[in-house]
Amino acid sequence: MHTWWKAVCDEHRETCVIFVNSIARTAELLADDDDIITAWMSEHWGCKLRLIHMDADLDACAGYKHVRGI
Numbered sequence: 001m002h003t004w005w006k007a008v009c010d011e012h013r014e015t016c017v018i019f020v021n022s023i024a025r026t027a028e029l030l031a032d033d034d035d036i037i038t039a040w041m042s043e044h045w046g047c048k049l050r051l052i053h054m055d056a057d058l059d060a061c062a063g064y065k066h067v068r069g070i
Contacts, residue, residue, distance in 0.1 A: 009047045016040040016067040033068055040067045
C-alpha cells in the first residue's frame, strides 16, 4: 500500500501528486510524470502550497483540478 501525497494550491484550486511514501517508490511510480510535476511546481512557485494525504483532506479538494490524477 502506498500513501500518495498531493501538493495543493488553494489559490488556484489545483492539486498535483508529487510523491509517495518512499523515495524509491516515488521514482518508480511517478518517473513518467516528472515533466508534469516539475512544470506544475514551477507554475506554483510563489503560491502557498500545502501537502495532503488523508481522505478527509482529499475529499475537501473534490472540486479542485487534479493535474496528476492518482
